[in-house]
Amino acid sequence: MNNDTNAKASILDAFQFRHATKQFDSSKKISADDFDFILETARLSPSSIGLEPWKFLVVDNSDLKDKLKQMAPGAQGQLDSASHFVIILARNIKDVKYDSDYVKNHYTNVKNFPVELIDQMQQKYKAFQEVDMNLAESDRAFFDWSCKQCYIALANMMTAAAQMGIDSCPIEGFHYQKVTDLLDKEGLLEDGHLGVAVMVAFGYRVQDPLPKTRKSIEDIVHWVK
């Protein structure tokens, strides 16, 4: 096997290894170093127009986890047993609209754009958001657009974890409004600038999953020539 073949085999092994883990071994903790590595893959993830419209809430508080359990039917096994439990928050219209303070600050201080180009950049993104993407249709459209970016980070974190032999489970099975109200009450949503995109649990499996089932490549790929 040459190196490319080795790399491909080990990446595909990780994709086969990853499964939506329902129950983790609560006696096993991911090391701080490994969890930092998973978070770093989130940080380096791409996002549309580079806005990084996310925040990763690492829930390490049993009281908050107990409360979440009452509103997250899809996380019943994971909340108690995962080594680490993350809620991925997405920035809403207040931050991701082309003319927001967040966008201006992000482009100036994170992306180091020349100040004199900011106005021009905002006009370009106004057209992109309002005309091309039709986000002005509703606040929800802006928020969903941010959530899409969060799911890229979600996927990268889970794949990176799998490559390290760490299990995970993405979680959408929760009551959105109840979780939002809870986190808002706890002061975790930056005064209404953040909403809940998706959750993800990490840890180590207690049992092997059932064999993976997927459609065939022919069923999902259509080459247009």
Ligand SMILES: Cc1cc2nc3c(=O)[nH]c(=O)nc-3n(C[C@H](O)[C@H](O)[C@H](O)COP(=O)(O)O)c2cc1C
């Ligand atoms: C966005 C998203 C949300 C999901 N939400 C839940 C959930 O709330 N609870 C759960 O146990 N599994 C959840 N899953 C896991 C899926 O059911 C699972 O990925 C799918 O059945 C394929 O199985 P596999 O991941 O084990 O290959 C979710 C998956 C995704 C991608």
